[in-house]
Amino acid sequence: MIKEAVILAGGRGSRLKDRTAAMPKGFLEIGGKTMIEWSVQKLLGAGIEKIIIGTGYLHEMYDTFAKKYPAIKTVCNEDYASTGSMGTLETCAPHVTDTFLLLESDLIYDNIGLYVLINETHENVILASGATHSGDEVYLEAREGILKRLSKIKADIAPVYGELTGISKLTTTFLNAMCEYAAQNQETASSCKQKSTLEYEHVMSACANVSPVFIRKIDRYAWREIDDETHLQMAEQEILPRIIENESLRAVRREILLNPGPATTSDTVKYAQVAPDICPREKEFGVLMAWICRELTAFVAPPGEYETVLFGGSGTAADEIMISSCAPDNGRILIVDNGSYGERMAKIAAVYNLPCTVFKSSNYEALDIVKLEAIFKSGNYTHLGIVYHETTTGLLNPLDVICPLAKKYGLVTIVDAVSAYAGIPMDLKKLGIDFMAATSNKNIQGMAGVCFVICNKNELEKTSVLRMRNYYLNLYDQYDYFVKHGQTRFTPPVQTLYALRQAILETKQETIEKRYQRYTECWRVLVSAVKKYNLSMLVKEENQSHLITAILEPETPDYDFDTFHDLARKHGFTIYPGKLGAINTFRIANIGDIQPEEMRRFTGVLGSYFVS
Ligand code: PLP
Ligand code: MG
Ligand code: MG
Numbered sequence: 001m002i003k004e005a006v007i008l009a010g011g012r013g014s015r016l017k018d019r020t021a022a023m024p025k026g027f028l029e030i031g032g033k034t035m036i037e038w039s040v041q042k043l044l045g046a047g048i049e050k051i052i053i054g055t056g057y058l059h060e061m062y063d064t065f066a067k068k069y070p071a072i073k074t075v076c077n078e079d080y081a082s083t084g085s086m087g088t089l090e091t092c093a094p095h096v097t098d099t100f101l102l103l104e105s106d107l108i109y110d111n112i113g114l115y116v117l118i119n120e121t122h123e124n125v126i127l128a129s130g131a132t133h134s135g136d137e138v139y140l141e142a143r144e145g146i147l148k149r150l151s152k153i154k155a156d157i158a159p160v161y162g163e164l165t166g167i168s169k170l171t172t173t174f175l176n177a178m179c180e181y182a183a184q185n186q187e188t189a190s191s192c193k194q195k196s197t198l199e200y201e202h203v204m205s206a207c208a209n210v211s212p213v214f215i216r217k218i219d220r221y222a223w224r225e226i227d228d229e230t231h232l233q234m235a236e237q238e239i240l241p242r243i244i245e246n247e248s249l250r251a252v253r254r255e256i257l258l259n260p261g262p263a264t265t266s267d268t269v270k271y272a273q274v275a276p277d278i279c280p281r282e283k284e285f286g287v288l289m290a291w292i293c294r295e296l297t298a299f300v301a302p303p304g305e306y307e308t309v310l311f312g313g314s315g316t317a318a319d320e321i322m323i324s325s326c327a328p329d330n331g332r333i334l335i336v337d338n339g340s341y342g343e344r345m346a347k348i349a350a351v352y353n354l355p356c357t358v359f360k361s362s363n364y365e366a367l368d369i370v371k372l373e374a375i376f377k378s379g380n381y382t383h384l385g386i387v388y389h390e391t392t393t394g395l396l397n398p399l400d401v402i403c404p405l406a407k408k409y410g411l412v413t414i415v416d417a418v419s420a421y422a423g424i425p426m427d428l429k430k431l432g433i434d435f436m437a438a439t440s441n442k443n444i445q446g447m448a449g450v451c452f453v454i455c456n457k458n459e460l461e462k463t464s465v466l467r468m469r470n471y472y473l474n475l476y477d478q479y480d481y482f483v484k485h486g487q488t489r490f491t492p493p494v495q496t497l498y499a500l501r502q503a504i505l506e507t508k509q510e511t512i513e514k515r516y517q518r519y520t521e522c523w524r525v526l527v528s529a530v531k532k533y534n535l536s537m538l539v540k541e542e543n544q545s546h547l548i549t550a551i552l553e554p555e556t557p558d559y560d561f562d563t564f565h566d567l568a569r570k571h572g573f574t575i576y577p578g579k580l581g582a583i584n585t586f587r588i589a590n591i592g593d594i595q596p597e598e599m600r601r602f603t604g605v606l607g608s609y610f611v612s
Helices: 014-020 035-045 059-066 085-095 112-119 172-184 200-207 229-249 267-272 283-298 315-325 340-351 369-377 399-408 457-465 475-485 494-510 512-532 561-570 596-611
Strands: 004-009 050-055 072-076 100-104 107-109 125-129 139-143 146-151 162-170 214-218 223-225 306-312 333-337 356-360 383-387 412-416 435-439 450-456 548-552 576-580 583-589
Touching: 004 035, 004 085, 014 229, 035 050, 035 059, 035 100, 035 107, 035 494, 050 059, 050 085, 059 072, 072 085, 085 172, 085 200, 100 112, 107 162, 107 229, 112 125, 112 162, 112 214, 146 200, 146 214, 162 172, 162 200, 162 223, 172 200, 223 229, 267 494, 283 306, 283 450, 283 475, 283 494, 306 315, 306 457, 306 475, 315 340, 315 412, 315 435, 315 450, 315 475, 333 340, 333 369, 340 356, 340 383, 340 412, 369 399, 383 399, 399 412, 450 457, 450 475, 450 494, 457 475, 494 512, 512 548, 512 596, 561 596
Parallel strands: 004 050, 004 100, 050 072, 125 214, 333 356, 333 383, 383 412, 412 435
Antiparallel strands: 100 162, 107 223, 125 162, 139 146, 139 162, 306 450, 435 450, 548 583, 576 583
């Protein structure tokens, strides 16, 4: 799994004259977007976690740009004016920790090239294309697919195997060999404090005898390096349209899920499932799972003080894991039931014959905190089980008040946050949440199949002495085994975990705060349409989550959910009914990879059904 990339962006790009007077080449716009932005977005989409940009000329612009993307680290080659691109690569080298993609900054390219390199089994690989006739080609000579020589002079190369695209994959060993070569072949007259005046591709070629460099050629690969005015025109008029067409042909049909999970995912998350087969007991996969656990924790709590335990299973499995694993035989659990999922927690406790009392409250009105506090105060309970966001109605329980109160009276708190986690900013430590359940397929925007419990480590350790009430779903056993072996006890859903990794990267990129704002914006669009078409909501606005809205079905005889559903589906939207005792509702969830613009489109469909 390739996680790092280096972009060489030190040079001035003087052949573009006035265009690069006020900006480095990477900031030239093609199709209304800068080259650096195109490139960074493609790298992030391909699962790259860390992008090192080697800057120089007008480096401040890259430093400012980097603030938009937490994955970017800029390092400056102060001597850029007198070094070659190898000098910039030398500046980046100390920050590279693993096999990486190496790119020039003045490229536009089809993202397929990144996937081809990432999946290539050879270690050091140059991505090559067929003839571009760009007028600035670097020609490659190969022997059995291995790089033999490269040159800008065609006559030096016999025969031409392909052209260098400026995108490669290299190991750190090879990078070190390149740096050593550069140091040994330093021009003595150089004024640049030991940094190389060579171009990186020549060093790569010179080191190809140390370790073979494989050439992976895609004949009609859509790409262009932008070094002069002609390239810029070619890129705009000919290459970018081809890239956009190629990439759009690989897009998966867009279905917007407005049902309350699984939620709509990005194509990059969908494609992340297509990964090489791996035995999940390989160390590499253990490292991946440990990374996932740490990042899932870090969204809501300090890793180390809190631990995430992964299981294969759906949200209900996570609820069952918590209820069955966290309380001792002589414990007494108070479960708040103000919706289907609170009711489900109580049912699970009943199946396990756990001493449990249900606090029943309205499914659509705010909880009575005073009453709840009195119960906490009674001293009759050791554990509290509660749902953060009742998905059936969109009712949000005020855990910021309830959990600190429960802690004040010494209760251990067990929270189902399946439909809140990663959609609503939360701080488990501040809230006083000890155990929290969630899944891979709702607001984190991954695929279904993984569930997890985020645990206050102190409280988790206390459960180590409890009798195991079940086997597969036991929380401490799963945790302990993973700590000791770096593996889950049983087969994990491998591809779902790859997708979850990508979903985490995309969540880090967006941030949960911004995601909540986006969801809230979608919800506002929906609520204003609901009002416009004289529909009513089950829950008062001030008690809603902004993630899911339960809308009362109109009593008119011509309303029919199935007809409405089919109409919406025809327009690419999936909706879901919801029945609460005698109250009929349909539910619109605005979670997942959806934009306010799409919600606006949905409200058009809503209007066409309810007005006509
Ligand atoms: N808890 C809550 C709050 C939920 O919203 C859901 C699913 O919607 C679940 C638990 C159960 O999840 P699953 O259907 O994945 O078992
Ligand atoms: Mg070049
Ligand atoms: Mg160039």
